[in-house]
Amino acid sequence: MTRPRGQNTPLWRRARTISGLILFVYVATHLLNHAVGILSIELLQESGTWFKRVWHSPPATAALYGGFAIHLIVALFAIYRRDSLRDMRRAEIAQLALGLTIPVFLINHTVGTRVLDEFFGADPSYLYVQLTVWKFVPHYALNQTVLLLAAWIHGCIGLHLWLRYKPEYRRLLPLWLVLAVIVPTLSLAGHVASGMEVIRLAEDRAWLANTVASFELPRGADLKQALFVVDAAEYGYYGLVVMAFAARSVRLFLLKRSEPDVTLTYHTGQKVGHRAGASILETSQLAGIPHASVCGGRGRCSTCRVRIGAGLRSLPPPSELEARVLHRVGAPDNVRLACQTYPETDIEVTPLLPPTQASVEDTGARPDYLAGQERDIVVLFADIRGFTKLTEQRLPYDTVFILNRYFSEMGHAIEAAGGRIDKFIGDGIMALFGIDRGIETGARNAIAAARGMGENLKRLNESLAPDLSEPLRIGIGIHGGPAIVGELGYRATRGLTAVGDTVNTASRLEALTKEHGVQLILSEAVIAAAGMEMENGESVEISARGREERVHVRLIENAAELPDPHRAD
Structure with a gap:
């Protein structure tokens, strides 16, 4: 039918x-x-x-x-x-x-x-x-x-x-x-x-x-x-x-009594009978398969878009409306709007947006890497040294107050340098650089962020001196290289992040700052990517836990004394 x-x-x-x-x-x-x-x-x-x-x-x-x-x-x-x-x-x-x-x-x-x-x-x-x-x-x-x-x-x-x-x-x-x-x-x-x-x-x-x-x-x-x-x-x-x-x-x-014309195979392996004249979105909804669709299937929003596997060439070409929406979001040739695509042969489909989280913000142009890409980026980790001891005798309100002041100062330094704060983990921070503009710019921005963090920490300690028995001390680890970038998480916690060896190495470098008694451990790979000649700190090779190869790094006692990486721009 x-x-x-x-x-x-x-x-x-x-x-x-x-x-x-x-x-x-x-x-x-x-x-x-x-x-x-x-x-x-x-x-x-x-x-x-x-x-x-x-x-x-x-x-x-x-x-x-x-x-x-x-x-x-x-x-x-x-x-x-x-x-x-x-x-x-x-x-x-x-x-x-x-x-x-x-x-x-x-x-x-x-x-x-x-x-x-x-x-x-x-x-x-x-x-x-x-x-x-x-x-x-x-x-x-x-x-x-x-x-x-x-x-x-x-x-x-x-x-x-x-x-x-x-x-x-x-x-x-x-x-x-x-x-x-x-x-x-x-x-x-x-x-x-x-x-x-x-x-x-x-x-x-x-x-x-x-x-x-x-x-x-x-x-x-x-x-x-x-x-x-x-x-x-x-x-x-x-x-x-x-x-x-x-x-x-x-x-x-009558529709339910009729035999399906073709089969849709979803990325989960589920197969659903599909009848001629129906869109992919309608088949999903009729089969009870959750599918994002902010506009209700009117071809306005693009949140129902799917990646087509087998059967792509058998599909009719996009209509003028669908082509315009797909162009707006920068979709590749194998991506179609589920509400505007009417399969006539068996195809494989993968919904690209989670049904419970799609929103109006997803209807505009979105970077390709959000769906998952390997990119050369720079990752920064920072952590407060001895924070547990620092807060043992403090009221919860005081602890939260100090942490929020710290996050505010460090976050401002990171964002002012063009970084993207990935997450706050306890008293630690993870930030990403160069996702959009390449590792060269990301490396310079990460060094600028570390410099700003050192300067802001000094001002913060001066401001909190009456409330602290000793100044706040931080450790920063920065490393660059290939990482898998994409939106990860569940519901409200879903967001852009990075995973891979580069991320793990940056985290290990931050942890090693305590052992080496320095504020910053900066990998030579980041210095090279930034195109800088740096005389600060001692250049050494160190072993990072979980990594066979030793990492060539620079040990920096005071991040605030780093040279300005943008002064030659």
């Missing part, structure tokens, strides 16, 4: 976006118009006249009704098309629930205003609406409030899901959040203020009678016809929603 691909076509997505934007502009201007009610019902009436001139014009009417129809059709088809509702994110669930709720409250409001105006010759002004919801049918005030908030929140969620991958939008996110709160707040304030004013005016029976008569509301057969329109619209809408869910159930039932 072949699945429909409709919602993944560029035309379908464009129709959904444009129709949503039209409806959002209408809702936003409608709510802002409500806010005028804070001043007076008269000004609200006047602004409503201008609002009506714009949105009741033939072009705007066609755009509004057409946009609503398209948006509703797209939403119902998305329900029919979705294989699993369990994999929906909370924002998507909220958006869908609000979207299905809006017509329930909108039908009465639309028939009671626009339909009466265009088909029955009534004058449904703001005065008429406020009298209806605050005087004649008070529970409609709650309905109007729910409709107002549901429409606005639904639109804001849609805009956020659409724009969240754009750096410009994320940069101004606090501003958009403020606007998202202010607009409905002012609208509700205007709605309530004008409603209270109308209730006060309605205490004058003569005014009330004359005002109601001016509305020219339908009576008798016309009224029955208007009420019939309300009932027909409500039952028609309920029928469409039920049909969408029922059709989806039938489609999934």
Whole structure:
């Protein structure tokens, strides 16, 4: 059984976006118009006249009704098309629930205003609406409030899901959040203020009678016809929603009974039957295999990307949308978006991002080495000497205070020199240099960092002198060479790090500073990579535990006395 691909076509997505934007502009201007009610019902009436001139014009009417129809059709088809509702994110669930709720409250409001105006010759002004919801049918005030908030929140969620991958939008996110709160707040304030004013005016029976008569509301057969329109619209809408869910159930039932067309083999060795017309992402979700997808399979985010093994050449080429996203993240030729790839033969796939950790930040360009690469880098380890003895007689608060001051000073020196702090381990620090810019730059930056750490330690000891029985002493080990670089870890602890012999050697050099009574042990490999001629310290060969070959190093008593590696740049 072949699945429909409709919602993944560029035309379908464009129709959904444009129709949503039209409806959002209408809702936003409608709510802002409500806010005028804070001043007076008269000004609200006047602004409503201008609002009506714009949105009741033939072009705007066609755009509004057409946009609503398209948006509703797209939403119902998305329900029919979705294989699993369990994999929906909370924002998507909220958006869908609000979207299905809006017509329930909108039908009465639309028939009671626009339909009466265009088909029955009534004058449904703001005065008429406020009298209806605050005087004649008070529970409609709650309905109007729910409709107002549901429409606005639904639109804001849609805009956020659409724009969240754009750096410009994320940069101004606090501003958009403020606007998202202010607009409905002012609208509700205007709605309530004008409603209270109308209730006060309605205490004058003569005014009330004359005002109601001016509305020219339908009576008798016309009224029955208007009420019939309300009932027909409500039952028609309920029928469409039920049909969408029922059709989806039938489609999934038939899908499960049909034989799979091809087989997807995952990196874990798991094999899953795949049916023609489905994307890799849909097959994963239907089989219950966790798969990252921040945008929900719309081809916007790139977090569902997979590396294709066997079967790569049999895949259809990427669409314009997929190619654009893959180019943005710098993906190689064997990487595809799972939500946009429709296999027709057996293939092997490896998801590249963990499903529980993928985020919007993963949608931009990401360095290749994050997935794992061997690179020539420089690694620095530092540790406080005798820290256990130093803290034995101290309160926990004092220990934490001293450590945080130390980490702050050392961290600043490392980052100022262009290093990347890998982790803090107890009272130790691990930092990486040259991942992005090469080992030559990394070597110079690491030496500059050690120099800065020595200088900062001196200032820190002067600052903490009244609180310390003896100055803080540190040991630093620096070594360079090939290491495996990539993102490692689990959930919140996942991050960029390095492993390998170079890392182990740097750690051993740091440990040997205590034995040799120096502040820094710097490997000659790093000095050579930096292109420096260094006279500081004694040049020796030492044995590092766990390593057969001896390491040629420089023993530096005071790192602050190192020459500036950038002075010749």
